[in-house]
């Protein structure tokens with residue numbers, strides 16, 4: 001059985017015993033320059049659209065300048081993460097047919113642009129214990145996030161809350177900046193990823209990035225159990241985690257409900273049953289995973 005390793009560094013930052021990584025980062029300006037270069041031929045995510053977003057060209061996600069749909073102190077996250085200052089970007093690199101945030105993720109033009117210096121000041125005043133970069137997905141906004149951090153001074157953990165479809169170049173930009181990766185691991189095979197999120201090479205990219213994330217910071221993996229996807233997705237994902245990652249926490253989530261275009265897909269028209277969720281949790285427990293309670 002695995003032991004509960006918890007989030008040692010994360011809690012040390014909360015106690016003021018250690019500094020958030022971005023405060024120790026010596027090459028933040030270099031990272032910002034590299035991020036700007038990436039945005040000129042966008043390859044923040046593995047779609048690698050190549051769009052020059054600084055010149056008004058949109059890629060698949062449709063994000064140009066970063067727009068924030070909402071930002072607030074969130075109490076709906078894992079117990080160890082609340083209260084969390086959650087920043088929801090408009091736009092996403094995925095098109096999940098059951099997206100629970102589709103009114104944000106599929107409308108990159110919604111929300112407002114907040115100047116980096118202003119958001120840094122809002123972070124400094126937030127009554128929260130961490131900063132939670134999410135969306136949609138934060139990936140198209142790496143340049144902006146790094147700029148915000150250039151103006152920030154508060155010792156507060158930075159959370160990367162993402163679908164993890166980043167390029168290796170983007171993962172390098174996050175190295176030494178992000179303290180905790182709060183990831184979505186959605187599918188156990190590429191067919192489901194293509195059918196439900198319009199994503200190619202899902203498993204190879206997501207597995208690679210989880211291995212990188214574990215080296216770069218602490219990790220909590222979220223897996224939303226989809227009805228009818230226990231055998232093809234939930235069990236292969238949990239098995240892979242148990243065989244390949246050593247010190248991650250796993251949150252098996254039961255709150256699926258049909259949203260957005262889910263009613264067009266037979267198996268997604270209903271909620272998860274109690275039995276399906278219990279089977280998923282039992283499977284994770286039997287593998288000895290460190291499950292979020």
Ligand code: SF4
Nearest residue numbers: 042045048049059061
């Ligand atoms: S972040 Fe957006 S524009 Fe950039 S590669 Fe990904 S989908 Fe394309």
